[in-house]
Amino acid sequence: MTSMWGGPVRSGVPAGGAVPKYYLAKIEIVGLVDELGEGAAVPSERELAARFGIARETVRQALQELLVEGRIRRRHGRATVVAGPKIVQPLSIESYTEGVRRQGRTPGRALVALESQPADPVQAGHLEIEPGAELLHLERILLSDDEPMGLESTFLPAARFPLLRTDFDPGTSLYAYIRGTGVTFHRATEHIETVLASPREADLLGTGPALPMLLLNRVSWDPQGRPIERVRSLFRGDRFSLVAELGG
Amino acid sequence: MTSMWGGPVRSGVPAGGAVPKYYLAKIEIVGLVDELGEGAAVPSERELAARFGIARETVRQALQELLVEGRIRRRHGRATVVAGPKIVQPLSIESYTEGVRRQGRTPGRALVALESQPADPVQAGHLEIEPGAELLHLERILLSDDEPMGLESTFLPAARFPLLRTDFDPGTSLYAYIRGTGVTFHRATEHIETVLASPREADLLGTGPALPMLLLNRVSWDPQGRPIERVRSLFRGDRFSLVAELGG
C-alpha cells in the first residue's frame, strides 16, 4: 500500500477458506499498479480478463475496488491510469485553500450556482432563522491543480449579508469575505461521514457513480452564539483524507 | 433521506440525460425502505428483479449502493432488512466507549489478538523506538449492543507497559488502564480517510466486502512529547459518523 500508515491490520487474504476470484485478480492488478508509475496506463478490462482467464465483469469488480480505494483513475473512453497519493485536509476552521496550498498544489473554485431561496424548516433550524426566510445558497466545485476535488454548498441568512451577491467574487475565499464584513468566526461543529455521490454530484466532479465520498456538514457560530453559515462539503473519498489535532 | 442533514445539495437524478436502470431501481427500493420500518424485511433480489422486470445483477447494483449508504443490512442466508440511523462518534481523545454510551447503547469489546511482535521500521518511526524493539499489538472488535461496529488495533512499546499482558482486561477501556499506570495523554494526531474493508476485516465485522469504512489512524503523545501508542481504528462507514468541535 502507498499509504503513510502501512497496510491493513493483518493485510489481505483470510488465513483459511476460499478467496473470491475477483480478489485474487485485485491483488494481481495491485502488483501491476505498483510496478507502473503514477499516470501510467493500466491494461484494459478486456485484456486483463483474457490475461487472467476470467470474465470481464469479474475484472470490473476488482477494478471497482481499486477505484474506490483511490489507486486508479478511470474516465469513460480513456485508458485506466495509476493514481497518485491522497491529499490531507486539516480539520480546522480554516478554509479549503490552506490544506491544498500546504500540499504544494494550486487551489481553485468553480461557481456552480449562487441563488436565493426560501429556507426549509431543516435549514431554518440549523441557522436559527424563520422558515421561509431568504437564504443565500452558494455552490462551488473545489479544485486542486484544476482537478475537481469536492463540491461545497454554503447556506447563509440573506438578511445578514445583503451585499454578498454583488460584492463577493466566487473565485475567492468566502471566509475572507465574511470576515471583511466584520463578522467573527468563534466556533463550529462538524459532522463527518461516508456517503456515495449521486449521479449529479459524480457528474459535476467528473467521477463515476457509486464512489464513496467524505461528507462534512459544518455549522459556524459567531462569539454571540448566532449561526453564521451551514456548509455541506462533499470530498472525493478516493482523493481526500482529513487530519485532526486533538488536545488532552 | 433519514440523515439529520437532509438530502444532497440537489438530490437525485441528473436534470437531462439517460438515467441507468439500476438507479431507477434504487429510487424505487428507497421508497419501499422508507415505507417499511427499521428491521423490516425487504423483498429478495429475485423478487425485486421480477417486480421491476430487470436482471438480478441490476437489482444487486442498486442494493449494493443502499448497503454502502447504510440504509439496509444484509447477511448471507437471511433476508435483507431496513437499517436504523448511524451512530455519531465525537472526535476527541476520549475512548470509543463514551460515544456509544451517549447514543444510549451498550458498548463492548471482543478480543481478537494480544500479542508481542518486533516493530517494523514504519511502526518504529511512529512510536520513536528502535526497529525490532518489542511491540505489543492489541486487536479488538468494537461492539455496540453486541453488534460489531469497528476493528481497533493498538500498538504500544512493550518496554513501557511490561505488566499489560497480565494486568489488563481486554474487555475494558485501554485508556483507563494506561492512565492507571501513571501515563498522561497530552495530545494526539488523527488521520481520517475512507477505505474498503479487506475480506478478513469484513469477516471479523460480519459485513460484506467492498464496504467503505472510516479509517482513523491516531498517534498519542504524553506531556514530554514521547509517543504513547498508535491506534488504527476501522469503523463501518455504513454505521458510523464523526463529529468535531472546532474553536475559532
Next chain:
DNA sequence: CGCCGCAGCTGGTCTAGACCAGATGGGATG
C-alpha cells in the same frame, strides 16, 4: 418427545455475451 437432515429459502460469485457511449486517430473529401 427430541434430534437430525434435507428441501428450499436467502444472498454471493461468476460467466459469456450484448449493446451503448465517450475518445481518438487516420483517411477520404472538400
Next chain:
DNA sequence: CATCCCATCTGGTCTAGACCAGCTGCGGCG
C-alpha cells in the same frame, strides 16, 4: 491543406443463467 466522418479503441450498463454457500423450518426417524 483543412475538415469531417467513421472505424476502433476505451469503459458503462444490462441480461439470463449457472452454481455455491449460509440459514431456517419442517418432517421423519430414533
